[in-house]
Amino acid sequence: MGLKSFVHVSEGSHFPLENLPYGVFRRKASSEGADVARPAVAIGDYVLDLSAVAEAGLFDGPHLKGSTSFSQPSLNKFLEMGRPAWKEARSTLQKILSADEPVLRDNDALQKKCLVPMSEVEMVLPVVIGDYTDFFSSIYHARNCGTMFRGAENAIAPNWYQIPIAYHGRSSSVVISGTDVIRPRGQGPPMGSSTPYFGPSLKLDFELEMAAVVGPGNELGKPIDVNNAADHIFGLVLMNDWSARDIQFWESVPLGPFLGKSFSTTISPWIVTLDALEPFACQAPTQDPEPLPYLAEKTHVNYDISLEVSIKPKDHDEPSIVTKSNFKHLYWTVTQQLAHHTINGCNLRPGDLLGTGTISGPEPDSLGCLLELTWNAQKTLSVGKSSRKFLEDGDEVIFTGCCKGKDYNVGFGTCTGRVLPAFP
């Protein structure tokens, strides 16, 4: 039996008392306080307004008593406080939402202030993202892409086994789930002429990723030890790192992806904490060769998070599942990623995003992007009554992710975006 809240949590809900993921919401336009964005946790079909909880004096532990970290339009201040404050908040919230605890259960006026139906809110970006980094940590994804473009012999470069390879992404264009994505224009490779293609991308793709949200972070020049790295990760979100493959391929030599990625990156509104994911920790894949000492971690874990991608073409009534993967497939763990990121002294700040890279699994139906699923348009993927090589205008792409426990789920909700036609 899972934990019991006085707030109704339907069977199969992603948001039982065991989860309590963090987001930032705004009441919809017609309501009172519609313009104010405030932190919340999700419980069942409600959001619990943490600024109202704080105002009622219910955060009474040593870290959060009197703190203004929830009267902010983002979670950055709370993230900066670190794990002791996070644990205290979780314990307070599990207590006041529990079926046995009268303080909120028996106070209708306070409930009205604190609990808002999800249907009455709009979620916004949960954090101000200073920097967004994208890793490349699935060996299946790396091998598939390498095989496609360099042949099976040279699929994975030797550095990949030593380094959690990554590139800097664009933080200005990280958007919240539900934001439309305008098909980017740009240059593609010349097609039988000396001039490059120019126009709307012909190879628009999704990338099934997750991202770690950074907590306190580090001062410039002071690396974070891999065995302390978990204390700097608040939680995970789903992430769609939309990619224009034609733009990406033409521009990437020699400095890597740029405009092929920077037009939009979508994240899910709810950050699931590492504390909530703890019961779903599982051994990460054995690494061969052994990583260098600064990447060798005592606790080498991933999480068993089932991931699913659906596409809903505009003339379809229902989305169709196109791939199923799992976070546990990642070769490099998020703690190794974080330790590597800081080994040169680079400073991480609260709210920074560390994307995992496309999470492909070993099976043909567990590949994390259309590039792999259609082998760069050499094959066709069936999507309900339609088929796709790459995304078409009007397609809605829906990610979901969930840890399935015996009696409850710890889920991420969805991360969605619809493709709009290119700028004329």
Added chain:
Amino acid sequence: MGLKSFVHVSEGSHFPLENLPYGVFRRKASSEGADVARPAVAIGDYVLDLSAVAEAGLFDGPHLKGSTSFSQPSLNKFLEMGRPAWKEARSTLQKILSADEPVLRDNDALQKKCLVPMSEVEMVLPVVIGDYTDFFSSIYHARNCGTMFRGAENAIAPNWYQIPIAYHGRSSSVVISGTDVIRPRGQGPPMGSSTPYFGPSLKLDFELEMAAVVGPGNELGKPIDVNNAADHIFGLVLMNDWSARDIQFWESVPLGPFLGKSFSTTISPWIVTLDALEPFACQAPTQDPEPLPYLAEKTHVNYDISLEVSIKPKDHDEPSIVTKSNFKHLYWTVTQQLAHHTINGCNLRPGDLLGTGTISGPEPDSLGCLLELTWNAQKTLSVGKSSRKFLEDGDEVIFTGCCKGKDYNVGFGTCTGRVLPAFP
């Protein structure tokens, strides 16, 4: 004869009335108001506190009257206002600082509030940098690096002539001139073994760059036309994009530079506006092949900015010049860079930095980094009584940049940083 201010401007100063570059300063620790950072312009050996000028009601034009843009700890709000406000500020400041204008000249109390000797201030980062992008726009630099690693035949990839190639940089580690740079640790290529090198970088380098500071910017999905791009560039700074070549080479395949760059990037404190640079505009190099229409600009200009790099080893009394280059050598202009950056819909925000990439010139003594000057340590560069292949601990690297007019300079001051030993 240049313009005349009542503030003394010594001959050869970088900061006459024609310049008025923008920065953000703080009074040194012992003074009143030491903790408050405020915008200023430089004039001679003084900074003019713009919050004090605003408080005195001297910004009386339609854009700036009553504006709070100078009572901020960064220039972002002023940058967001756009060129009409920038022009108004320049005209107001040139007037109130002029030798003929009594309002400030004859008011000792007000002068005391507004004019602070540079010796009494500390400069801080002038802008909050949302995203930092680094281009690769010198054909000489591209050709030299390409020749070194891929041979003269394949030195420059075909996309380079069509695209202002760039990668996303790290914004958290952009620091102000004068900040020490800790030698990064990291992985380098395996040297005669199967295991990579790990330790302090053995190939620490500077990169002589400049960066454009973005003004209003654009909404996600709405590109900026190349012929309007200048309205989105507030001005330029000097930039040292410190690079650890061993880390960079080992990590860069296939996603580009990451930890080889992200440990520190230094910018000069003063942003010289495009308005101040206008008299030094010069025709940019002819582009062959012609750029695609979205990059074809009516006004294709660079600026004639002489650049110089000196190194001062810790046991030397004086710095020694190691290279002289010029901004005018850039193949892709900053307006083309900006238009390209947004063609896919990527949004730029006020305060974003667009680095030019290393500015090498055609002559052997105009190369913009040690990698080129020593041909990846195959040659030795003499630095006063010492010599260098790459940077050593204790070395101070000093950039300076200046436009030399007939009767005056428009200069950038210096951009400096000293190398400290690696974290133990």
